[in-house]
Amino acid sequence: MIDPDRLPTIAAPRVLLRWLTEDDVDALFSIFSNPEVMRYWSTLPMTDRREARELLEHVHESFRRQTLWQWGVARRDDDLVIGTCTLFHFEADNRRAEIGYALGREHWGQGYMGEALEALLGFAFGELDLHRLEADVDPRNSSSIRTLERLGFQREGYLRERWLVGGEAQDALFFGLLRREWTGRSRPEILPPSAAEER
Numbered sequence: 282m283i284d285p286d287r288l289p290t291i292a293a294p295r296v297l298l299r300w301l302t303e304d305d306v307d308a309l310f311s312i313f314s315n316p317e318v319m320r321y322w323s324t325l326p327m328t329d330r331r332e333a334r335e336l337l338e339h340v341h342e343s344f345r346r347q348t349l350w351q352w353g354v355a356r357r358d359d360d361l362v363i364g365t366c367t368l369f370h371f372e373a374d375n376r377r378a379e380i381g382y383a384l385g386r387e388h389w390g391q392g393y394m395g396e397a398l399e400a401l402l403g404f405a406f407g408e409l410d411l412h413r414l415e416a417d418v419d420p421r422n423s424s425s426i427r428t429l430e431r432l433g434f435q436r437e438g439y440l441r442e443r444w445l446v447g448g449e450a451q452d453a454l455f456f457g458l459l460r461r462e463w464t465g466r467s468r469p470e471i472l473p474p475s476a477a478e479e480r
């Protein structure tokens with residue numbers, strides 16, 4: 282079902298979740314060097330384009346090792362990568378994984394990430410047959426919390442000073458969504474590899 286060489290392309294109305302390539306390094310740098318985007322991230326903002334290239338290598342290597350799947354969120358009209366979303370911490374026996382996401386600062390407030398995550402959740406609960414998805418959010422990250430709650434995630438726990446980033450201790454709010462709570466939502470279109478190649 283899953284192409285062993287690359288992630289499947291998942292379609293949402295205005296964006297595609299697609300495999301990241303060398304051509305996306307500048308877009309990745311633009312997203313992950315912005316201090317507002319990185320305010321509640323688990324690492325500091327990138328300061329050098331080389332870090333974006335290293336991120337791309339990490340994304341490809343982690344896919345090869347099947348430890349983390351990170352898609353580019355590309356606008357369908359111009360194929361620009363405006364964000365990324367991720368499935369990681371896979372636990373096959375318990376059919377669960379964690380999600381992560383980031384959107385370039387200039388693209389906030391237009392519903393792109395909600396759309397992308399709706400498609401990702403449909404893929405995770407549908408194609409991958411997961412039972413549970415989790416998310417770990419800084420309690421001060423109100424836009425991320427709104428994003429999760431709009432998707433139906435529930436607050437499940439509060440972990441104190443779970444992260445130490447740039448000398449700052451950050452708390453974590455844990456969210457969860459069960460597959461049965463997702464039932465009834467539509468399944469996203471998975472583009473065949475040939476169509477995805479032609480993008």
Ligand SMILES: CC(C)(COP(=O)(O)OP(=O)(O)OC[C@H]1O[C@@H](n2cnc3c(N)ncnc32)[C@H](O)[C@@H]1OP(=O)(O)O)[C@@H](O)C(=O)NCCC(=O)NCCS
Nearest residue numbers: 318382383384389390391392393394395417418424425427
């Ligand atoms: C978390 C993050 C992706 C949310 O971005 P966002 O722009 O608020 O999310 P969406 O793209 O889903 O857009 C939703 C917003 O667009 C608005 N919107 C405008 N047009 C819309 C449309 N056509 N459809 C849906 N929503 C629309 C919604 O009202 C909503 O705004 P609100 O939250 O003020 O009500 C973004 O803040 C981010 O990248 N943060 C930094 C990285 C990060 O912290 N990631 C999470 C780590 S846990």
